Amino acid sequence: MPVQNTDTTVVLTHPHNKETSVTILKYGATVYSWKLNSEEQLWLSTAAKLDGSKPVRGGIPLVFPVFGKNETDELLSKLPQHGLARNSTWEFLGQTKENPPTVQFGLNEKIANPELTALWPRSFQLVLTVELGADYLKTGIEVDNTSNTEALKFNWLFHTYLRIEDIEDTMVSNLAGMHLYDQLIKESFVDKHPVITFHQETDCIYSNVDADRNIQVVSRGKQIHTLKRENLPDAVVWNPWVKKSEGMGDFEPKIGYKNMVCVEPGHVHDFIELAPGKKWNASQLLYKDELKYQAIQ
Incomplete structure (x- = not known):
């Protein structure tokens, strides 16, 4: 069967290739495995919690309504790091397409983590769409402000x-010439390096990345991964390296930083402010491509 729905997970298998699949945990609606021809494409900590006790370390966690830990907004500052979407059990809405197999998950303030919605009493409806192609994975999000009176202020990642x-x-390429904020040294500048290389902890937010830039991991x-963004102007590039990995209890093995890199498309350099009754959509597409270097314009 192309779609298997259990109490805790949903598994999609491509109808033309049983070795290509994606597994989504209902807690957090987190994709934690994507296999292409039986080869895993995503990194997952061996200590990741898949029992709903805490957000998953690895895969594709969903960040909403705040990126990081907010210190300025009265309501958002009450939420834990990265918000409430990854800390809530989503509703499986069902299959929308057979080929490519496509499913949807939903979350709103009525079914989200009640401890967190009590801190952030806002009306919203999220719909996550997961589409498994023969050679790609697409994850799309729709945010609906279901309030009749209040604007919805949020980040997405x-x-x-x-x-x-x-x-x-x-190396990570095609971000040359883009404006970045280095979260480790707390400085902003234009990245003039042709590629991003890794020899220490890296935590950079690239903002307003040109829409035609397809980020590649080389x-x-x-190229081993290509990432195309739709309506997601920012990208975070992160690797925890040695010391940070050792300090995270759910990051295993401790040398796992050698086998992962986070490339995170989002809208995080500022907040989206969605008027009552309005919707916002965005997506990321992960696929394989030829090596295509996009130089500074």
């Missing part, structure tokens, strides 16, 4: 953990 062979042989001269 797909916190995507990509599996790689060796971080020191890995290993030893070959």
